[in-house]
Amino acid sequence: MRLARHIRRRTDAVRSFSAPTMPVAKRHDWLSTLEDADVANLNARCSKIIEGADAKPYNRDWMDKCEGKARIVAQPATTEEVSAVLAYCNEKRLAVTTQGGKTGLVGGSVPVHDEVILSTTRLNTIEGLDKDTGVVTCGAGVVLETLDAYLREHDFVAPLDLGAAGTCTIGGNLATNAGGVRFVRYGSLRGACVGLEFVKADGTVVDCARTSLRKDNTGYALPQLLIGSEGTLGVITKCCIACPSLSPFVNVAWLACNSFDEVRKVLTTARSTLGEILSAVEFLDRGALDATLRAHPDIEDPLETDAPFRVLVETAGCDATHDAAKLERFLEAIDVEDGCVAPTTSAMNALWTLREGVSDAMTSRGFVYKYDVSLPPSTLYDLVEKTTERLEHLDVDVAGYGHVGDANLHLNVCDVTGYREEVHALLEPWVYEEVARSRGSISAEHGVGQCKPEYLHLNKSVEAMDLMGSLKKVMDPHLILNPYKVLPASVL
Amino acid sequence: MSLKRVLVGVKRVVDYAVRVRVAGDGSGVELANVKMSMNPFCEIACEEAIRLKEKGLCEEAVAVSIGPKQAQETLRSALAMGCDRAIHITTDARLDQGGLDPLAVAQLLQKIVEKEEPDLVLVGKQSIDGDHGTTAPMLAELLGWSQATFAASLNVDGGTAEVERETDAGTEVIKIQLPAVVSADLRLNAPRYPKLPNIMKAKKKPLEAIDAASLGVDLTPSIVVEGVAPPAARKAGVTVESVDDLVDKLKNEAAVL
Numbered sequence: 001m002r003l004a005r006h007i008r009r010r011t012d013a014v015r016s017f018s019a020p021t022m023p024v025a026k027r028h029d030w031l032s033t034l035e036d037a038d039v040a041n042l043n044a045r046c047s048k049i050i051e052g053a054d055a056k057p058y059n060r061d062w063m064d065k066c067e068g069k070a071r072i073v074a075q076p077a078t079t080e081e082v083s084a085v086l087a088y089c090n091e092k093r094l095a096v097t098t099q100g101g102k103t104g105l106v107g108g109s110v111p112v113h114d115e116v117i118l119s120t121t122r123l124n125t126i127e128g129l130d131k132d133t134g135v136v137t138c139g140a141g142v143v144l145e146t147l148d149a150y151l152r153e154h155d156f157v158a159p160l161d162l163g164a165a166g167t168c169t170i171g172g173n174l175a176t177n178a179g180g181v182r183f184v185r186y187g188s189l190r191g192a193c194v195g196l197e198f199v200k201a202d203g204t205v206v207d208c209a210r211t212s213l214r215k216d217n218t219g220y221a222l223p224q225l226l227i228g229s230e231g232t233l234g235v236i237t238k239c240c241i242a243c244p245s246l247s248p249f250v251n252v253a254w255l256a257c258n259s260f261d262e263v264r265k266v267l268t269t270a271r272s273t274l275g276e277i278l279s280a281v282e283f284l285d286r287g288a289l290d291a292t293l294r295a296h297p298d299i300e301d302p303l304e305t306d307a308p309f310r311v312l313v314e315t316a317g318c319d320a321t322h323d324a325a326k327l328e329r330f331l332e333a334i335d336v337e338d339g340c341v342a343p344t345t346s347a348m349n350a351l352w353t354l355r356e357g358v359s360d361a362m363t364s365r366g367f368v369y370k371y372d373v374s375l376p377p378s379t380l381y382d383l384v385e386k387t388t389e390r391l392e393h394l395d396v397d398v399a400g401y402g403h404v405g406d407a408n409l410h411l412n413v414c415d416v417t418g419y420r421e422e423v424h425a426l427l428e429p430w431v432y433e434e435v436a437r438s439r440g441s442i443s444a445e446h447g448v449g450q451c452k453p454e455y456l457h458l459n460k461s462v463e464a465m466d467l468m469g470s471l472k473k474v475m476d477p478h479l480i481l482n483p484y485k486v487l488p489a490s491v492l
Numbered sequence: 493m494s495l496k497r498v499l500v501g502v503k504r505v506v507d508y509a510v511r512v513r514v515a516g517d518g519s520g521v522e523l524a525n526v527k528m529s530m531n532p533f534c535e536i537a538c539e540e541a542i543r544l545k546e547k548g549l550c551e552e553a554v555a556v557s558i559g560p561k562q563a564q565e566t567l568r569s570a571l572a573m574g575c576d577r578a579i580h581i582t583t584d585a586r587l588d589q590g591g592l593d594p595l596a597v598a599q600l601l602q603k604i605v606e607k608e609e610p611d612l613v614l615v616g617k618q619s620i621d622g623d624h625g626t627t628a629p630m631l632a633e634l635l636g637w638s639q640a641t642f643a644a645s646l647n648v649d650g651g652t653a654e655v656e657r658e659t660d661a662g663t664e665v666i667k668i669q670l671p672a673v674v675s676a677d678l679r680l681n682a683p684r685y686p687k688l689p690n691i692m693k694a695k696k697k698p699l700e701a702i703d704a705a706s707l708g709v710d711l712t713p714s715i716v717v718e719g720v721a722p723p724a725a726r727k728a729g730v731t732v733e734s735v736d737d738l739v740d741k742l743k744n745e746a747a748v749l
Contacts, residue, residue: 248510249527254685302685320527324565328695331688340685343569344529345509347685 024066024450025484027113032093034071034114045084048075048122058117061110062103063363063370066450068111070097077122079197079205079237086235087203089116095480096201098231100172101143103164105370106449108176108230112484120171123237126150134243135194135212140171140236156243159186163356171236177228179445181356184405185279185316186244189227195240196223201476209238225471230447231482233475247279247316249323252348253331255339256307260381266311266334267377267404273330277317281405284310285384288358288399291414295361299350307337311404312355314348358401359410365397366416369424371431375440377407383434384411390430394423408444432458453488465491495550495648495670498541499610500575501601502534502557503587504566505621518719520589521621530566533616535573537676539683540646541614542574549648550612552576556604558597560584564699571694572686578697579604583704583711588621590717592704598630599709604702605635610671612653617642617675628675638668642677 043049050058050073059068076082089096095115102109111117123139126147130136134156138147145165148158160173162180172178174196177189186192194216195209208223226234257263263283270278284292286308293301303310313330317323331339342348362368375383384400391398391413402410411431415423432442436458443452443459456465469491472479479492506512506521507529513522530538541553555570557563558581567578581600585591592600605613618625632639640646640655644663647654648670656665658677686694704711732738743749 248525255688300682303687318525320565321562328691331691336688339688341572341691343535343573343683343685344532345507345527346532349509 024112025453025489028095028479028483030093030478031095031480031483034094034116038088038092038094039072041088042072042074042085042116045088046074046076046081048077049073050075050119055117058099058102058119059110061107063105063368066107066110066112068097068117069114070111070117071114073099073117073119075119075122079123079199082118082123082199082235082237083203083205085116085118086199086201089480090202090478093478093480095483096235097482098175098235100141100169100175101164101167102172103168104172104176104449105372105446106443106451108447108449108482108485109172112450115483118235120169120235120237123171124169127238129154129156129243130212133212133214134245135214135240136243137195137209137212137238137240138170139238140169140174142170144168144170144173151243152246155246157246159192159241159243160189163359170239170241174227174236174239175229175231176447177445179403179406179408181280181282181403183403183408183445184281190224192242193223193227193239194242196226196236197238198223198226198234198236200234201478201481205237206234209240212240214242225475228447230449230486232472232486233481235481245318247277247318249317249320250279250345250348251315251323251327252342252351253313253327253339254302254342254351255311255313255334256303256305256337257309257311258307258337260309262336263309263311263381263404264377266313266336269333270313270330270405273333274313274315274326277315277323277326278313278405279316280312280314280403282312282355282402283404284312284355284358284401285381285399287397288362288401288412289354291361291365291397291399292354292357295364296353296357299354301354302340302351303338305338310354311336312351355401358399359412362397362399362412362414366414367419368415369413369427370446371409371411371442372402372444372446373409373411373431373435373440373442374407374444375409375435375438377404379438380404380407380409383409383431383438386434387411387413387427387431390426391423394420394426396423403445406444429455448486450485453484453486456486456488494548495544495611497552497554497608497610498544498550498612498614499605499608500534500538500541500553500555500570501613501615501627502538502555502566502570503531503616503619504528504557504559504563505531505588505619508532508620514720514722518721520586520717520720523586523588528562528566530569531616531619531621533618533620533676533678535616535683536678536680537614537616538570538573538575539681540643540676542684543681544612544648545574545576554579554608554610556581556601558583558592558600558704559587564701567699568694569686571697571699572691573684574690576697578699579608580699580701581704581707582701585704585711585713588619589720590715591713592711593714594622594624594626595630596709596711596713598627598634600704600707601627601631602634603707603709605631612648612670613637613673615673615675617677628673632673635671635673638670638672639674640666640668640672641675643674644677644679646674646680
C-alpha cells in the first residue's frame with residue numbers, strides 16, 4: 001500500500017551525463033511539415049495547443065536519451081477533439097505522437113522528428129465504477145495512482161502497479177501493455193482491459209467501451225489490437241478495466257539468498273505455500289542493492305549479510321489470521337541465508353523503496369543502459385553474469401533486478417563517466433542477441449518504442465512482422481501515427 | 493548489576509498507514525477488515541527492552557498486551573523481536589475509545605507489575621488510536637514509582653537510570669531511581685525487523701493468557717463516547733490570477749495581512 005510515489009524529475013546537474021544524440025531513423029519524406037496555417041487550424045479543433053518553449057519539455061523523454069522537435073502539443077479535452085485533430089493531421093499527412101505520462105523507457109512517447117504531440121492528460125475523467133463487476137470506466141489520461149486511490153475508496157484496486165504510478169497514465173499503460181509488480185498476481189493488463197474507445201488515424205471513433213461486461217466474445221477483440229501497439233495503430237481515449245477487490249492485509253518478507261537458484265526456489269515455494277495471497281516476488285542483486293542503499297541513506301538493509309541476492313515477497317489477502325498462517329508456513333519451508341518480515345506498513349514501504357528505487361538510483365549516478373528482458377528462469381541471471389564479465393575491464397556498474405515472479409529481468413549498466421561508444425558497442429546488439437539465443441524476449445514490459453524496432457526480428461518471424469505491417473497500413477494508411485516506432489521501416 | 497526483569501507494554505492498534513473510516517452508525521472507527529499493527533511507540537519501547545537485554549543490563553524482557561484474541565499476534569511480534577515471554581490480558585472491550593478506561597488499563601498493568609515484580613516498565617508515550625498518553629504516568633502513580641515520560645535516550649546504571657526527555661523547549665536529562673516507568677518517544681531507537689529464526693522461535697516462547705475480569709479491577713467504563721465523526725473535508729484550493737489577487741485574498745478573505 002504505497003501512496004505518493006512519483007518519478008523524480010532529474011535535475012540539470014544530473015543531465016550533465018548527457019548522451020550524444022541517439023542515432024534516429026531518417027525522417028519519412030511522405031510526411032508534411034507543420035505550417036502556421038496548420039497550427040491555426042488545429043487551434044480551432046482542439047481546446048488547448050501548447051507552442052514554442054512550452055512545448056519543449058514534452059519533446060524530451062524521461063531518461064534524457066531521446067529528444068524530438070515537435071512545434072506543438074495538442075491537449076484535447078474530449079474524444080471529439082482527438083478525432084478532429086487526427087482527421088486534420090491525416091488529411092494533411094502530419095505525423096502524430098501520442099503521449100501520456102511520458103514515463104516510458106524506450107522513447108515511444110516522444111517525437112523522433114517534428115511529429116505533432118497529442119497529449120492525453122486532459123482526458124482524465126473517471127466515469128464510474130460498477131461495484132458488481134469491478135469494472136471501472138475512465139479516460140486515457142487518468143494517472144494510475146489517481147485511479148488506484150479512487151478504486152481503494154471503493155474497496156477495489158488497480159490490477160497493475162509500477163514505480164511510475166504517480167506519473168504514468170492508464171492510457172499509456174494500455175498502449176504499452178505495461179507490466180509492473182502486480183503481474184504475478186493479476187496477470188497481464190490484456191486480461192483486465194474489457195473495453196476500449198479509440199480513435200483511428202482518420203479520426204474515426206471506434207467505441208468498444210460501451211459496456212462493462214467481463215465476458216464478451218462477439219467478434220474480433222479489437223481492444224487487444226490496441227493494447228501494446230504503442231500509439232502506432234490508434235489513439236486510446238477511454239478504457240474499461242476490470243479491477244480486483246482490495247486485499248487489505250499486506251505482509252512483506254525480505255530474504256537474503258546465496259545464489260539465483262535459491263531465489264528461484266523461494267519463488268517456487270512462495271507459489272505453492274502462499275497461493276492466491278501471493279502479490280509480488282521481486283529480486284535485487286548486490287549491484288542493485290548497493291545502488292539503492294546509496295541513494296536512500298535513510299533506509300538500512302535489515303539483513304546484515306553479504307549474500308548476493310535479496311528477494312521481496314509480498315502477500316495481500318483479506319483475512320489477517322489466515323494470511324499470517326500461510327506466511328509462517330512459507331517462511332518455514334524456505335531455506336535461505338537470512339530473512340525478516342516487515343513489522344509495520346512503514347517498514348514495508350521502506351523495503352519497497354529499496355526495490356523500486358533501483359532504477360532511479362542507477363539513473364542518478366551516471367549514464368545508464370537499460371534492458372528489460374524475459375528469459376527462461378533457469379538461465380535468467382546468466383545474462384547479468386555474462387554482462388559483468390564482458391564489461392569487466394571498463395569500470396562500469398552492472399545491476400540485475402526485476403520481477404522474478406514473471407521471469408522478467410531488468411539489466412542496468414551504469415557508467416559514471418557518462419556515455420561511451422565503447423560500452424554501447426559492447427552491449428548492443430550483443431545483449432539482444434544473447435537474449436534471443438536463450439529464447440527470451442528483448443522487451444518484457446517496456447515495449448519497443450524507437451529504441452528497438454531494428455531488433456524486432458529477434459523475437460518475431462518474417463511472417464509475423466509482415467502481418468504487423470499490413471495491420472498498420474489498414475489502421476493508418478498514411479502512416480502518420482507514431483512513426484519510426486515499433487515496426488522497422490522494412491515492413492512498411 | 494543487571495536488572496532482573498523489564499516489562500514492556502505493547503498495544504495492538506489500527507496500522508498507522510490505514511485511512512481510518514468511521515462506522516456507518518457513528519459509533520466509532522471501523523475496525524473490521526482493517527490492518528492492525530503494534531503501536532509504533534510500543535514497538536520502540538519493545539526495542540529498548542531488547543537492547544537492554546542484549547547489553548547485559550537486564551535478564552528478562554516480558555511483553556504484556558491487553559486486548560482481544562488477536563492481541564496475541566502483537567505479542568508474537570514482540571517475541572519475534574526478542575522478548576522472552578508474553579502475558580495476554582484478555583478482554584473484548586474496545587481499547588481505542590469507549591471501552592476500557594485509561595485508568596483501568598493502568599490498573600490492569602499494575603496487577604501484572606505486582607505479580608511479575610519488574611525493575612523497569614517500558615511503554616510507548618501514547619497509542620496512535622486513543623491518543624491518551626496516560627498509561628505511563630497513571631501506572632507510575634498507582635505503583636508509587638518514579639516516572640520518565642517521552643524518553644529520547646535511556647541509560648540504566650544499577651539502581652538508577654538517566655533519561656533524556658523530549659520537551660517542548662528541547663530535551664532535559666533527568667536521573668530517576670528504579671524501579672520506574674519509562675515511556676518511549678520517537679527518537680529513542682529504530683525498532684528492528686523480526687528475523688527468520690526469531691520468528692520461528694517466537695512460536696515456542698511462553699504466552700500466558702489472563703482474563704482481565706479475573707484481576708480485580710473495575711472494568712466498567714466511565715467515559716461515554718457520544719459520537720465519532722470524520723473531520724470535515726478540506727475545501728479545494730484556488731489558483732489566483734495575479735499577485736494582486738493573492739494579496740487581496742490574503743488581506744480580505746484570509747485576513748492574515
